[in-house]
Amino acid sequence: MKILLINGSPKGKRSNSLKLAYSFIEGFKNGCTDDEESISIDELHVASMNIAACKGCFACWQKTPGICCIKDDMQKVIEKLIDADLILWSFPLYYFNVPGILKNLIDRQLPMSLPFMSSKQNGYGSGSHDSRYDMEGKRHVLISTCGFYSAVGNYDSVLRMFDHFLGKGIYTTIFCGQGELFRVKELSARTDEYLSTVKCAGSEYAMTGTISEETDAILHTLLYSRDVFEKMADASWGISKTTGEKEPDDLVFTRQMAALYNKDAYDGKDRVLEIHFTDLDHTYQIQLSKTGSEVFTDGRLSPTTRIDTPFTVWSAISRGEIGGAEALGKQMYTVSGDFSLMIDWDKFFGSASVVEKTEKTPQNTIEQKKPSMTTMLIPWITFWIAVSIHPKVGAMITLLVVATVPFIMRKHKFVIWDQLSMAAVAILSAAANITGNGVLPTNIGYLVFGLFWLLSCLTKEPLCAAYVKYNYGGENAHQNPLFMKTNYILAAAWGTLYVLTAIWTFLFKKAGFENVLILVNNLIPILMGFFTAWFEKWYPARMARGKRK
The missing domain is CATH 3.40.50.360 (Flavodoxin domain)
Structure with missing residues (x-):
C-alpha cells in the first residue's frame, strides 16, 4: 500500500x-x-x-x-x-x-x-x-x-x-x-x-x-458554537473593534477566555469575575449572565469573585502546563469572594466535549461507574442497626446484605475500603451470631471503622478522597494540594469521631445510659455530616485567599 x-x-x-x-x-x-x-x-x-x-x-x-x-x-x-x-x-x-x-x-x-x-x-x-x-x-x-x-x-x-x-x-x-x-x-x-x-x-x-x-x-x-468561535476569532487579531488600535496580549487572552463562557450553565446568578494580572498590574472584569459574557476594562462593576495572579501563571494554566487547582493549592495565585465559581470552573469555562466516544463498548460488557461510598457504608449501617436489635438474627441479616452488596453495586468500581469493610463486617457479624452477644462486636466495629479512616491518612490517598476525587479530575486530584489537605483533615476528623464513639459507647453502656447513647450515636454523625459539607467549601476558599494557619 x-x-x-x-x-x-x-x-x-x-x-x-x-x-x-x-x-x-x-x-x-x-x-x-x-x-x-x-x-x-x-x-x-x-x-x-x-x-x-x-x-x-x-x-x-x-x-x-x-x-x-x-x-x-x-x-x-x-x-x-x-x-x-x-x-x-x-x-x-x-x-x-x-x-x-x-x-x-x-x-x-x-x-x-x-x-x-x-x-x-x-x-x-x-x-x-x-x-x-x-x-x-x-x-x-x-x-x-x-x-x-x-x-x-x-x-x-x-x-x-x-x-x-x-x-x-x-x-x-x-x-x-x-x-x-x-x-x-x-x-x-x-x-x-x-x-x-x-x-x-x-x-x-x-x-x-x-x-x-x-x-x-x-x-x-x-x-465550538458559532457565537463562541466568532468571539474568539475576533479577539485573536488583537485589535479593538471600535478603535482599531492594538490591544495588549493579556486583554486579548481575557477576551478569548470570556468567549468560552457557557451561558447554558447560567444558574440564575449573575457574576462578575475580576482578574488582576499582578505582574502587569492590569485588571479586567468579565460579566457573566444568562445572555453571555462581556469584558470591561474600566473597573465599573463590583466583582463577585476576584483572582490575583501573574499573567504567566494563568496563561500556563490555560495551556495545560500546570493544573489550575494545583497552582491554587501552591498559592501561585489567590482567589477572594465567591469561591463557587472556581469549584464549577469547568462548567462555566471548560471546553465541554460535544464529540461522543467513537470506541464502542463490547456487548455484554458492563460499563463501570465511579466508586460510591454507599458501597462501604451499607454493610456498616446494617450491622450497627440489625445486630444492636437482635445479635443472632441481625448478624444473619447483615451477612445476607454483605453477600448481596457486590451484586447491588456491580455497576460501580470497588476500592480497597469497600473490600475491607465487607470483610470486617462479615467477621464481626459471624462473631455476634456465634456468641449471641452484639454489644462487643458493634463496639469493635466503631473502633475498626474509625481506624480505617485514621490509617488512610498515612497513605497517599485519604479514605474520602478515594470516592470524591472523580469530581475533581480523578487521579489528577492528587496533584491538588487543597483537595488533598481538605480530605486528610476530614478523614482524620471522621476517624477520631468513630474511635471516640467506641470509647464512649463502652463507657455509657457500662454506666447504664443506653438511651442517651442511642441519641448521641445518631445525632453526632449527622452533625459531623453538616460539618463536612460546610468544611469542604469553607477550607479551600479560606486557603485560596492566601491565609494560612
Missing part, C-alpha cells in the same frame, strides 16, 4: 490541515490489515517545492507527449501520483478554493491526460479527456480546514473542481471549520478530541474504504 500525502498549505509543516491528515494516516495504519512495513508513506510539501504555473502551451500534448516543457519538480509529482494507491490532498481553504501553490500543481497535471475528447461522464462539464495512464482503483481523500465557524457551504468550488478531474462521488472528504483553533494550545483538549475522531475515520477507511455515518456525523460537529 503506497500512500501519497500532498500538503498544499503555504505554511508547510505548520499547517493546521496537516494535523488532521497525520491523524488520518495514523488511524489508517492501525486499521490496515497489511503489515505496517508494507505501507509506505510519501509526503510532498508543495510550499517547499519548485512548481511553476502552467503556461498553457500544450507542448505536453503535441511536441513532447506526457512530458511538460517546464523543468521543475512537477515531473516527480506526476510519477508519484501514478505510483500511489491512496492520495491524500491536504490543504486549507483560501478564498473559497485551494491555495494558489496547490492550484498550480493541479493545473500541471495536464500531461497526465490525453488531448483527445472523451465521451465518459464521470463529473461535471460538457466534455472530458481520458487519462494517459492507468489511474483506475486509486483512492483519494480530501482533508481541509477553513477559518469559518463551519465548513458547510464554503467548499462548493473545491468540490466542483475535484469532481471534474477525479470524478463525482469517487473521493472522500473531511472538511473542518474553525481550523485556526488547532494551533491554539489552550484549546488542545477540544481539538485533540476532533483529531481522535479523524484517526478513527482513518481506521474505518482502511478497513472498509469508507467512513461510517456515525463518525462522519461527529466530524461535522462544530468544535
